Each structure stands twice: as C-alpha cells, then as structure tokens.
Amino acid sequence: MLRNQKRQVPHTYVIVFLFILISAIATWFVPGGQYTDKVEIVNGQEQTVKVFEYVESQPQTWEVFAALFTGFENQAGIIVFILMIGGAFWIMNESRALDVGIASFLNFTRRLERFKLIRILGIDNMVITLIMLMFSLFGAIFGMSEETIAFIIIFVPLAISMGYDSIVGVSMCFVAAGLGFAGAILNPFTIGIAQGLAQIPLFSGFEYRIFIWFVLNFVGIAFVLWYARRIKKNPKRSLVYDDDAYWRKKGSDSAETISYHTPKAAYVAYFILLIGMIIFSVKYPLSVLSIGNLNEQVAIIPITTALFAILGGLSLRKSAHFFVLTLLLFTIIYLIVGVMGYQWYIMEIASLFFAMGIFSGIAMNKSANNIAKLFIEGAKDIMSAAFVVGLAGGIIVVLQEGKIIDTILHGLTRSMNEFGQLGSVSVMYGIQTLINVVIPSGSAKAALTMPIMAPFSDLIGLSRQATVVAFQLGDGFTNMITPTSGVLIGVLGVARIPYDKWVKWITPFMIVLMILGWLLLIPTVTMKLNGF
Numbered sequence: 001m002l003r004n005q006k007r008q009v010p011h012t013y014v015i016v017f018l019f020i021l022i023s024a025i026a027t028w029f030v031p032g033g034q035y036t037d038k039v040e041i042v043n044g045q046e047q048t049v050k051v052f053e054y055v056e057s058q059p060q061t062w063e064v065f066a067a068l069f070t071g072f073e074n075q076a077g078i079i080v081f082i083l084m085i086g087g088a089f090w091i092m093n094e095s096r097a098l099d100v101g102i103a104s105f106l107n108f109t110r111r112l113e114r115f116k117l118i119r120i121l122g123i124d125n126m127v128i129t130l131i132m133l134m135f136s137l138f139g140a141i142f143g144m145s146e147e148t149i150a151f152i153i154i155f156v157p158l159a160i161s162m163g164y165d166s167i168v169g170v171s172m173c174f175v176a177a178g179l180g181f182a183g184a185i186l187n188p189f190t191i192g193i194a195q196g197l198a199q200i201p202l203f204s205g206f207e208y209r210i211f212i213w214f215v216l217n218f219v220g221i222a223f224v225l226w227y228a229r230r231i232k233k234n235p236k237r238s239l240v241y242d243d244d245a246y247w248r249k250k251g252s253d254s255a256e257t258i259s260y261h262t263p264k265a266a267y268v269a270y271f272i273l274l275i276g277m278i279i280f281s282v283k284y285p286l287s288v289l290s291i292g293n294l295n296e297q298v299a300i301i302p303i304t305t306a307l308f309a310i311l312g313g314l315s316l317r318k319s320a321h322f323f324v325l326t327l328l329l330f331t332i333i334y335l336i337v338g339v340m341g342y343q344w345y346i347m348e349i350a351s352l353f354f355a356m357g358i359f360s361g362i363a364m365n366k367s368a369n370n371i372a373k374l375f376i377e378g379a380k381d382i383m384s385a386a387f388v389v390g391l392a393g394g395i396i397v398v399l400q401e402g403k404i405i406d407t408i409l410h411g412l413t414r415s416m417n418e419f420g421q422l423g424s425v426s427v428m429y430g431i432q433t434l435i436n437v438v439i440p441s442g443s444a445k446a447a448l449t450m451p452i453m454a455p456f457s458d459l460i461g462l463s464r465q466a467t468v469v470a471f472q473l474g475d476g477f478t479n480m481i482t483p484t485s486g487v488l489i490g491v492l493g494v495a496r497i498p499y500d501k502w503v504k505w506i507t508p509f510m511i512v513l514m515i516l517g518w519l520l521l522i523p524t525v526t527m528k529l530n531g532f
Contacts, residue, residue, distance in 0.1 A: 012492075012499040016391045019483050020067060023395050024060040027402030032057035034406045035452075050451045052410040060402050064394070067401070071393030077346050078486045082149060082386040082494065083379045084350040088357025089153045090378020091371060093250075095364040096258050097324035098154065102161050124162055124232070125225055131155070132176035132221050139180025140213050141291055142339050143189040143442075145479070145487050146346050148174045150353055152494040154328075160247045164231050165238040166495045167505055171224045174491045175480060179220040181442075182476020182517070183213030186291055190442040194471050197450035198464045205465045205531030212469070212520050219516060223509055239501045246496055260319035263365035270312050270323065273359060277305040287341040300337050304330065324360045331356040385493020389486045396484055399438055409435060409449065421462050422525045425470050428453055429521055432474025433514065440485040442475045465532040466524035473517040481510055 010018070035050040060067070072079065092098065109123045118126065135151075138144035151173040159169030184191045186203055195202055231238050238244065281302040288295050308330050315322040331352055338344030338352070357378075361371035399405050409431070419427055432449065439445045449471065457467045479485050481503060492502055524532055 010500070012388055012489075013391060015499055016388060016395070016483050016489070019392075020064050020394045020398055023398040024064045024402070027057065027398065027404055028059045030057070030402075030404040030407055032403035032407065033410055034403060035409075048451070049455065052406065054407075055403060058401060058403050060398050063401060064398060067394035067397040068391060070397045071395075072390035074397065075390050075393035075486050078146060078149075078389050078490055079386045081146065081346040081350045082382055082389065082490050084354050085150045085153070086382030086385075086494070087375035087378035088353045088360075089150075090381060091357040091366075091374045092324060092328070092360045093153075093378075094366075094374050095321060095324050095360055097321040097328070097360070098157060100258060100319075100321040101325045101328075102158055105158070106161060124228070127162070128168070128172060128225060128228060129221055131172045132179075132224065133217065135173045135176035136180035136183070136213070136217050136220075138336075139177035140183055140185040140187060141180075143181060143184070143187040144177045144339075145181060146490075147335065147339070147349060148177050149487065149490045149494055150349070152491055156495050157247055157250065160244060163235065164228050165235065166240050166244050166247060166497055167238065167502075168224065168228045168231065170491060170495050170497065171227075174488075175220065175224065176217075178476060178480045179216050180213065181479065182473055182513070183209065183216040184472050184476070185209050185213055186294075187442075188290075190446060190472060190475055191468065193443050193446040194450050194468045197446060198454040198468055200464050200468070201531075205469070205529065207531070208523070208529045209469075209472075212473075215520060216513070216516065219512065220509075223512070239505055240497050243496055243498065243501070258321065260321060262316050262318075262320045262323070263363075265365040266316055266320040266323050266363040269359045269362040270316060273327075274305070274309055274312065277301070277308055281305045287337065289337070289340045291340065300341065304333055304337065320363050320365075323363050327356050327360055327363070382494060385490055388493050389490050392483055392486060392489045396438065405438060408438070409452075421460060422522065424457070424460055424462060425466050425521050425525055426518060428457075428467060428470040429474050429518060432471050433478055436475055436478040437482045438484060440479055440482055440487075445475060446471060463524065463532045465529075466521070469524050470521060473520065477510060477513045477517060481506055 032055045033052060034055050035052050037048050038051040039046050040049050109127060112118050113123050135144065135148070138147075152170060155172045156166045156169030159165065159172065162168075181187065181190070185206065186192075191209070192202060195204065235241060284301050285299060286297045287300045288297055289300065308326070311329075312323060312326050315326040334352055335344070335349055338348055342348075344352075357375065358371060361374065366374070432445070435445055435449065450467070453467045453471070454464050457464050480488060483489065483499065489499070492499055523529060
C-alpha cells in the first residue's frame with residue numbers, strides 16, 4: 001500500500017535546510033581561505049589589489065542551527081519588508097479595491113479587441129509584454145529587485161483573472177526585472193560599481209548593452225508568452241494549478257457585487273495626504289533624478305502633488321474603491337521617485353506601502369482597531385514567505401563562517417590561466433554565474449571579483465569592458481533560481497509557489513538564457529565595439 005503512494009516532494013523549508021547542510025559538509029573538505037587587500041606600485045602609482053591566502057578552515061557542525069539565527073538577523077530588512085507589505089495589502093484587499101481595479105482593467109482591454117490590429121496581436125499578449133518591458137527597464141536602469149516583492153500581490157491575481165497562473169504573474173514583474181538586471185544598461189549597483197572597480201569610464205559601452213538588453217527581453221518575453229498561451233488553452237497543465245486554488249478562491253467574488261460608496265472618512269484621508277504632499281512640495285521643489293550618470297533636476301514632487309489633487313478628487317466622486325486604487329498608483333509613483341531621486345531602499349519603500357495600507361483603511365471607514373487587526377492578519381498570512389527568507393540566509397552564513405567562499409573563487413580564477421581570450425571570458429562568465437549562486441548580491445560580488453578579474457584581463461589582452469559584461473551577465477540570470485536569493489524566496493513565498501515547482505519550470509529557461517549570455521559575450525572579444 002505504501003509503495004503505491006506518490007513520493008512526497010520535500011517542503012520548501014526542507015529543501016533550503018538541505019542546502020544549509022550541504023554547505024556545512026563542504027566546509028569539512030574545502031580548505032579555508034580569504035582575500036586580503038594589498039597595496040602595490042603599478043606604473044609609479046599605488047593600487048590596491050586582492051591577494052589570496054589560505055587560512056585555517058572552520059568546519060561547521062552545530063553552527064548550522066546558529067546560522068538560522070544569524071540568517072534571520074542578516075535578512076531582517078527583507079523579512080520586515082515582506083511583513084509590512086503583506087499587512088498593508090491585506091488592508092487594501094479588504095476594501096476589494098484590487099478586485100475593482102482588475103475587473104475595470106480587464107473590461108477596458110476587452111473593449112480594445114474591437115480593433116483588428118489589436119485582435120491579431122492579442123490584447124493579453126500586449127498587456128504581458130508592456131508590463132514586462134516596464135519592469136525590465138526598472139531592473140536595467142535602477143536595479144529594481146527587492147521592490148518586485150510588493151508587486152507580486154498585484155500581478156498574480158491579475159494573471160489568474162486573465163486565465164493564466166501565478167507563474168505568469170511572477171514573470172510579469174520579477175522575471176522581467178531579472179531580465180533587465182542581467183541586461184543592465186545603467187544599473188548603478190552592478191554596472192556602476194563594476195566599471196568603477198575596473199577603472200573604466202562609468203557606463204561606457206552603453207550601445208552594446210542596449211543591444212544585450214533588447215535580445216534578452218525579446219527571448220524572455222517570447223518564452224513567457226509561449227508559456228502563457230499553453231496555460232490559457234489548458235489551465236490544468238500548469239505546475240501550480242493546485243497551488244493557485246488560493247488565488248482563484250480569493251478572486252472568485254464578482255466585482256459586480258461590490259457596493260460602491262464614498263464615506264466621509266475617504267475625504268479626510270484625501271485632504272490629510274494632500275496637505276502632506278503640499279508641505280513636501282514646498283520643502284523639495286526640485287528633485288535630482290538620477291539615471292545612470294545622467295542627473296536631471298525636475299519639479300517632480302509638485303507635479304505629483306498636483307496630479308494627486310486632480311485624480312484623487314475625481315476618484316472620490318466615483319467611489320472609495322477607486323480612491324484606494326489612486327493611492328496605489330501614487331504609491332508606485334513615489335516609489336520610483338524615491339529610488340531615482342532620494343536613494344530609497346527597502347526601509348523607505350516598506351514605510352511607503354505601510355502608509356498606503358493605513359490610509360486605505362481610513363478611506364474605507366475602518367476603525368483604528370479594525371485596521372490594526374487587518375494588518376496583523378495580513379502579516380500572519382504572509383509569515384511563511386518572510387520566514388523562508390531568513391532560513392535561506394543561513395546558507396550564506398555557513399559558507400562565510402566556514403571561510404570557503406574565497407577559496408572557491410580562488411580555485412575558479414586559477415582555471416583561466418591556460419585559456420585564450422574567448423576561453424577566458426567564457427570562464428569568467430561561468431565563474432560569475434557560479435559565484436552568484438552563493439553570493440546573490442551584485443554589488444558584493446563586484447567588490448570581490450572585479451579587482452581580481454580586471455588586472456587578469458590586462459595580462460591576456462582582454463578588454464576590461466568585456467570582463468564587466470561577463471560579470472553583468474553572470475550576475476543576472478541565476479538570481480531567478482538560486483535558493484540563496486532572499487528576493488526570489490520572498491517572491492515565491494508571497495506568490496505561494498513551491499520552490500521545487502519553480503525550479504522545474506524555470507530550468508529550461510535558465511539554460512536558454514545562459515547559452516544566450518555566452519553568445520552575447522563573443523562579440524566583446526571578436527568585434528570592435530564602441531567602448532570596448
């Protein structure tokens with residue numbers, strides 16, 4: 001009888017803990033090592049170079065349990081971010097404003113199908129493509145990554161309502177931002193740091209990186225559209241069909257049953273926010289928006305305030321539900337302004353969404369106690385997603401405490417000594433890809449690898465720009481599959497997609513992207529490109 005039972009797939013927590021154990025076992029066999037900074041005189045100038053040295057190994061035993069604690073400490077920012085986002089959106093979901101927004105959006109898109117050209121292209125194809133291009137640009141220009149967690153709660157229900165699955169919803173924002181991150185055009189966290197460390201002009205080689213971004217998005221969006229079409233024909237073919245029951249149940253109530261009204265509290269929320277925005281407009285009449293190394297002064301906050309005054313007032317005339325949707329729209333606008341103009345990170349973004357949740361509750365005439373209760377329910381609902389992020393952080397802790405990350409890097413770089421230019425840049429690409437599995441932070445990996453890779457490229461006559469492209473492509477793809485990425489684990493947790501099912505779906509896509517990345521490296525060696 002037991003033999004006839006299906007083999008049970010390990011829980012996501014079990015899979016992540018197995019990675020921790022494997023990392024701990026590796027610390028018993030891989031020698032300890034570390035890179036240290038050493039000042040050398042090169043062409044009469046002092047330069048700091050990374051020098052590797054072996055150190056006493058630190059085999060991990062009971063520390064695997066302590067690693068969980070430290071992992072939670074290290075990932076505390078993302079964990080709190082997820083909890084605050086979950087609580088804020090739960091308050092908004094209680095208003096059913098998202099149901100109204102999705103229903104209105106789908107009705108609008110269906111009306112567009114009367115145009116022959118749109119009918120031929122497919123309105124759903126156009127929606128998915130445009131959303132993915134937008135998030136890909138966010139990833140390519142200012143390195144959107146953690147921020148995508150907040151959008152999962154919007155795009156997964158939208159995808160389900162369109163007849164797709166949660167994987168399509170995650171692809172619209174997270175995968176799209178990942179494609180942009182890999183095809184980074186002006187990303188200051190990867191390209192900016194890597195080129196600075198390689199001592200080449202900031203954001204040089206811009207033209208070829210635009211080509212890379214275009215190719216990656218063409219292939220990536222085509223893959224998602226192909227998959228979406230298959231799921232639309234037969235939803236039960238989806239790997240996550242059973243898991244998506246949660247989202248289908250959540251969106252089963254028709255928006256037509258909603259009672260549209262605008263309580264006085266919604267006007268109170270509107271005027272409080274408007275007064276606050278006016279104060280900020282006076283305090284920050286001009287904002288310096290940064291895109292790469294381009295800085296432009298724009299009166300973006302006064303303009304945004306004026307738009308909110310108009311759109312907020314108009315939405316209140318329809319119902320409080322549309323006012324809550326207006327709050328969501330301006331939350332996203334302020335997120336973009338904050339990131340591009342004021343270097344906001346997860347603390348500021350979480351605070352922004354928290355405020356959105358509170359004012360959504362006020363607008364729907366909820367009492368303070370009710371808002372607090374809804375927030376706690378939302379945080380509780382999303383707790384499993386936050387918990388697994390801390391668990392995954394333990395993998396990095398074990399590798400760091402075992403002092404084997406630098407040893408692995410040193411062993412990989414030594415393998416390049418006997419290759420030519422194309423072989424070396426290919427090995428660099430492979431090294432960056434492998435390292436990204438254990439160090440998913442692009443800026444941290446750039447700081448560790450570029451001081452080693454850049455001087456090595458000089459020895460073999462390889463352009464430092466090509467070395468940066470190898471880093472860029474190696475840094476981007478595996479963020480979408482490695483369990484050490486707190487963002488990926490957070491995204492899957494919020495979307496309620498089991499990690500093993502995600503790996504099964506994305507592995508063929510990863511293989512295609514990695515081969516494509518290698519092909520895009522070839523011109524950096526064989527052709528004369530501007531900036532290379």
